[in-house]
Amino acid sequence: xxxxxxxxxxxxxxxxxxxxxxxxxxxxxxxxxxxxxxxxxxxxxxxxxxxxxxxxxxxxxxxxxxxxxxxxxxxxxxxxxxxxxxxxxxxxxxxxxxxxxxxxxxxxxxxxxxxxxxxxxxxxxxxxxxxxxxxxxxxxxxxxxxxxxxxxxxxxxxxxxxxxxxxxxxxxxxxxxxxxxxxxxxxxxxxxxxxxxxxxxxxxxxxxxxxxxxxxxxxxxxxxxxxxxxxxxxxxxxxxxxxxxxxxxxxxxxxxxxxxxxxxxxxxxxxxxxxxxxxxxxxxxxxxxxxxxxxxxxxxxxxx
Numbered sequence: 642x643x644x645x646x647x648x649x650x651x652x653x654x655x656x657x658x659x660x661x662x663x664x665x666x667x668x669x670x671x672x673x674x675x676x677x678x679x680x681x682x683x684x685x686x687x688x689x690x691x692x693x694x695x696x697x698x699x700x701x702x703x704x705x706x707x708x709x710x711x712x713x714x715x716x717x718x719x720x721x722x723x724x725x726x727x728x729x730x731x732x733x734x735x736x737x738x739x740x741x742x743x744x745x746x747x748x749x750x751x752x753x754x755x756x757x758x759x760x761x762x763x764x765x766x767x768x769x770x771x772x773x774x775x776x777x778x779x780x781x782x783x784x785x786x787x788x789x790x791x792x793x794x795x796x797x798x799x800x801x802x803x804x805x806x807x808x809x810x811x812x813x814x815x816x817x818x819x820x821x822x823x824x825x826x827x828x829x830x831x832x833x834x835x836x837x838x839x840x841x842x843x844x845x846x847x848x849x850x851x852x853x854x855x856x857x858x859x860x861x862x863x864x865x866x867x868x869x870x871x872x873x874x875x876x877x878x879x880x881x882x883x884x885x886x887x888x889x890x891x892x893x894x895x896x897x898x899x900x901x902x903x904x905x906x907x908x909x910x911x912x913x914x915x916x917x918x919x920x921x922x923x924x925x926x927x928x929x930x931x932x933x934x935x936x937x938x939x940x941x942x943x944x945x
Contacts, residue, residue: 814938829875
């Protein structure tokens with residue numbers, strides 16, 4: 642099913658419409674948040690499924706990004722990322738990045754405090770936050786990519802299950818303490834060294850001060866580390882469990898209240914685990930993971 646972002650908005654000349662520029666901005670957000678590599682191949686069908694829109698605006702948005710030299714086209718092959726994700730300068734339509742970030746965080750905060758119902762309409766959210774529909778849709782689509790909301794059949798949006806109580810938070814960490822250290826001890830564990838280098842680089846940039854992540858950006862770095870380790874276990878059920886826990890925890894990222902010191906400590910703990918894995922010492926890596934999760938479990942957010 643597609644949204645009402647459809648073909649009728651497609652102008653063939655005169656540059657992209659507001660709708661198409663908005664969709665191009667969503668694609669840029671997707672590139673940045675997932676740190677897609679240069680050369681990544683974009684397909685119309687993949688983006689249609691990702692953003693729940695029709696092919697025509699997707700095609701126009703891709704052409705617009707190619708015109709801006711963010712993507713490049715290859716005959717009979719399609720569109721490919723031309724520049725590093727962290728080098729993209731986006732000034733397209735659909736709302737500034739900081740405006741969207743603020744709206745995303747405001748919706749997340751209100752949901753965690755119980756100020757927003759589990760099922761909401763776009764009209765209600767537009768009135769509540771005083772934003773135009775295009776900006777709201779872009780924020781909601783980003784939340785949908787993150788597994789926080791999903792579009793209902795017909796009209797409106799609904800929030801996905803999340804960790805919204807002390808009890809759920811503690812149960813989640815007890816579950817993770819059972820699963821994640823065990824994944825490091827799986828006989829099928831194989832370290833993906835190329836992915837390990839990317840993970841290490843992201844953490845080292847934070848520790849060096851080169852990157853000062855927002856709360857949500859730090860969550861992405863943190864979640865990718867745990868996803869990476871679980872994927873290396875070679876056990877699909879462990880990997881799926883960790884991915885599900887990351888999704889459940891994402892809504893908590895709107896309000897990091899544990900200070901910069903904990904960000905630094907968490908990065909260092911991750912790198913200790915990674916160093917043990919690079920040495921082939923899975924037993925020590927599992928012990929470090931258990932310690933890391935135990936320390937992290939004490940950081941309980943305030944629930945509404």
